[in-house]
Amino acid sequence: MTELREEDRRLGMLNSLLTTPHRELMPLWDLHQKLCEGDPLFYAHLAAWYQEHGEVRDHKELFVATLCLSEFAGHRDAGLGMLWALPPYQVARLIDMIKGQVIRHPEVFEEEWAKDFSPEELKALSEQRVGLGRNIPRSMRTEIARYLRALESQRASFERTIVGQRHALKRLYAGLRIKPSSLAQQLLFDNEPPMESLPGQIRQLAKSGSASKKAEIIEKYRIPYRIAVSLLSRREFPRVVPALLRVMSAQEVINSLGSLRRRKLLDDPSIAALVQKKLGKAQTSKRVSTMKAQKALEKLDSMELERERGITLTDIKERLQEVTEERLLSKGTIDRSTALLIDKSASMEMALEVGQRIGAMIGLLCSRGLLAYAFDTMPYPIKSPESDSLADWQKAFHGIRAGGRTSIGSPIQWMRRKQQRVEQIILVTDGEENASPYFVEELQAYQKELDIYPTLVMVKVGSDRELLESRCERAGIAMDVYRFNGDYYSLPNLIPMLTQPSRVDLLMQILDYPLPQRPDPKQALPAPPYEEAAQKEPVLALRMRASGRLLYAHEGGRHTPFHVQFEPLVRVGDQRTVGKITWLDREMVMPGDSFQCDIALRVSVAILPEGTFQLMEGNQVIGECKLINILEEGKIA
Numbered sequence: 001m002t003e004l005r006e007e008d009r010r011l012g013m014l015n016s017l018l019t020t021p022h023r024e025l026m027p028l029w030d031l032h033q034k035l036c037e038g039d040p041l042f043y044a045h046l047a048a049w050y051q052e053h054g055e056v057r058d059h060k061e062l063f064v065a066t067l068c069l070s071e072f073a074g075h076r077d078a079g080l081g082m083l084w085a086l087p088p089y090q091v092a093r094l095i096d097m098i099k100g101q102v103i104r105h106p107e108v109f110e111e112e113w114a115k116d117f118s119p120e121e122l123k124a125l126s127e128q129r130v131g132l133g134r135n136i137p138r139s140m141r142t143e144i145a146r147y148l149r150a151l152e153s154q155r156a157s158f159e160r161t162i163v164g165q166r167h168a169l170k171r172l173y174a175g176l177r178i179k180p181s182s183l184a185q186q187l188l189f190d191n192e193p194p195m196e197s198l199p200g201q202i203r204q205l206a207k208s209g210s211a212s213k214k215a216e217i218i219e220k221y222r223i224p225y226r227i228a229v230s231l232l233s234r235r236e237f238p239r240v241v242p243a244l245l246r247v248m249s250a251q252e253v254i255n256s257l258g259s260l261r262r263r264k265l266l267d268d269p270s271i272a273a274l275v276q277k278k279l280g281k282a283q284t285s286k287r288v289s290t291m292k293a294q295k296a297l298e299k300l301d302s303m304e305l306e307r308e309r310g311i312t313l314t315d316i317k318e319r320l321q322e323v324t325e326e327r328l329l330s331k332g333t334i335d336r337s338t339a340l341l342i343d344k345s346a347s348m349e350m351a352l353e354v355g356q357r358i359g360a361m362i363g364l365l366c367s368r369g370l371l372a373y374a375f376d377t378m379p380y381p382i383k384s385p386e387s388d389s390l391a392d393w394q395k396a397f398h399g400i401r402a403g404g405r406t407s408i409g410s411p412i413q414w415m416r417r418k419q420q421r422v423e424q425i426i427l428v429t430d431g432e433e434n435a436s437p438y439f440v441e442e443l444q445a446y447q448k449e450l451d452i453y454p455t456l457v458m459v460k461v462g463s464d465r466e467l468l469e470s471r472c473e474r475a476g477i478a479m480d481v482y483r484f485n486g487d488y489y490s491l492p493n494l495i496p497m498l499t500q501p502s503r504v505d506l507l508m509q510i511l512d513y514p515l516p517q518r519p520d521p522k523q524a525l526p527a528p529p530y531e532e533a534a535q536k537e538p539v540l541a542l543r544m545r546a547s548g549r550l551l552y553a554h555e556g557g558r559h560t561p562f563h564v565q566f567e568p569l570v571r572v573g574d575q576r577t578v579g580k581i582t583w584l585d586r587e588m589v590m591p592g593d594s595f596q597c598d599i600a601l602r603v604s605v606a607i608l609p610e611g612t613f614q615l616m617e618g619n620q621v622i623g624e625c626k627l628i629n630i631l632e633e634g635k636i637a
Helices: 002-016 026-038 040-053 057-069 075-083 088-099 119-125 138-152 155-175 182-190 198-207 211-221 225-229 237-247 250-262 269-282 290-302 307-329 349-362 390-396 409-417 439-450 467-474 488-499 503-511 529-536
Strands: 101-104 127-130 338-343 370-375 379-381 424-429 455-460 480-483 539-550 569-572 575-583 594-601 612-617 620-636
Touching: 026 040, 026 057, 040 057, 040 075, 040 503, 057 075, 057 088, 075 138, 088 138, 088 155, 138 155, 138 182, 155 182, 155 198, 182 575, 198 211, 211 237, 225 237, 225 250, 237 269, 250 269, 338 349, 338 409, 349 370, 349 390, 349 424, 349 488, 370 409, 379 409, 409 439, 439 467, 455 467, 455 488, 480 488, 539 612, 575 612, 594 620
Parallel strands: 338 370, 338 424, 424 455, 455 480
Antiparallel strands: 101 127, 370 379, 539 594, 539 620, 569 575, 569 612, 575 594, 612 620
16 A cells, blocks of 8 residues: 555656646646655655756755755755756745745725634635745855855856846845855945846947947847837837847747737848848757747737738748647657547547647657547547648547547547557546446457557646546556646646656666766855956945934834844935945944944945944835044055
8 A cells, every 4th residue: 555655646746747827837846846755765765856856846846845845865966956957936936935925915905704704814814825934054145145146256147147037046145145246246236237137238228329339239238128118119129129139039039029029020021031031049048948948839810810911920830830840849759659539529629629739749759650530339430630730630639529428449449440559648637437338448458459569648627537547547557647737838738748658667767767966065156257256356435434313213224133244225315325334332233323433435435424324134224324534544455
């Protein structure tokens, strides 16, 4: 019984990969925990395998979170190694899930209903707690600090990451109390980007008046598409779009095809040629999502084509189809003759849709041919389409509608009569049959008459009952069942399950997959080159002595004490800079205390005639000061 339960956990985890959580991670958390505790060795290898072969980002975050919080030896190292492969916005989402957060819903309750509740109870009703509500492990915080230092060490890449993932990086630095480098401080918190930096050039782009100048800035500094578009007027966009396309990634081009089509820019041969060139690069890019390319192709198919200009759009659609095919082929091939049997009985509209998409995916991968049948109480042979595009598969199902009773054995009976030998049968059904011929009897007759024993895979949709599975189990027939409860972005996860001879082969492939190695935590990371340069060059600074008072919490100040070497923002009029404070008469100052201190500023500022200035954290004023005298001004090391 123990082995059976563990097998069910592994199968349940594989089934969960066919879901798309869309940020709703907690419903899958218990499943991950049970498998991690019940089979820790397999779970770690499954996590590593999915990082390479999977496409749904939510699952990757769940794997990393589970491993980083696990107490099993070796899990944390594997999880921290996988963390380095995530972009900052996913690391920030991972931290949010572990720490948990409160989502407030500002509903207005009816007065008659609300009077029966206290204000505290109404507040609790309007709040939703999500996440685990746990502390971040110290090892994870240390690894994220090293992760951020590695990002900072590559200035050009770091500036581009800040532009695209600014809020995520701020949450990582502030939420985990990690001190940013001087450049990160300028770009993220001081809002004073140097003019030579990418954020500084984006400001220049916003201020530039001519379309030609904007195109020059975009191409020279490779301004990201979604940032540049927000700074362009409708008249400027057509003139700047060639420069945009030259700097866009292949995935950005795929995501923007609908926008370009709506603006009728794909009708321009020069722009269409640039798009095709970018799509050519998408075929070999691992960062391009298979289903996003497919979705873009569907979007173009659904648009009304202009007859005289259809050739340009057709070329783009053909290139998109090539991208989709190349991404699918990179996932492996199916080296067995295969039959795809799709349930079209009553209420099986979803099975028809899923079956068409599976046919479009695996038709290209089946090196030894693919037979396709739709069925209710009789089989409907599906003629193989000319290409493996979803549009062609949908045309092949023209006239087939969901309806009638269910006989899963009917296509098996027809294949037996036609002597069609296959080594793998894929069923897309809910597994409930209510008419003869029945599946088990027909399969046994098929095996005996043709002397072949095909592998059975069922992609189950629309039902949680296990009628067909129970009948197969009683007859001693092995069947791999994958429950599809997600959307079509998770369907490519099915391909690795079909390319293996059996589920056991897939599980063994996963178990043989090597675990990732995290960078040696004892090896110090090199300091960012711009930090070293800043340390070598003298800095114009100001040192002064001042007296003042820190505000109480109810006045807008902090709740916690201020220790030595405190570094707030110093605001003098409209000027802001970072200062380092040294208390003269104590080592700690409490909110509400008066004090005297020495302040060293990074940049010299003009003190107001009355000699007053403020101490700030972010946009919050936490103290007020008055100048006593200036101690030193000029270039100091």
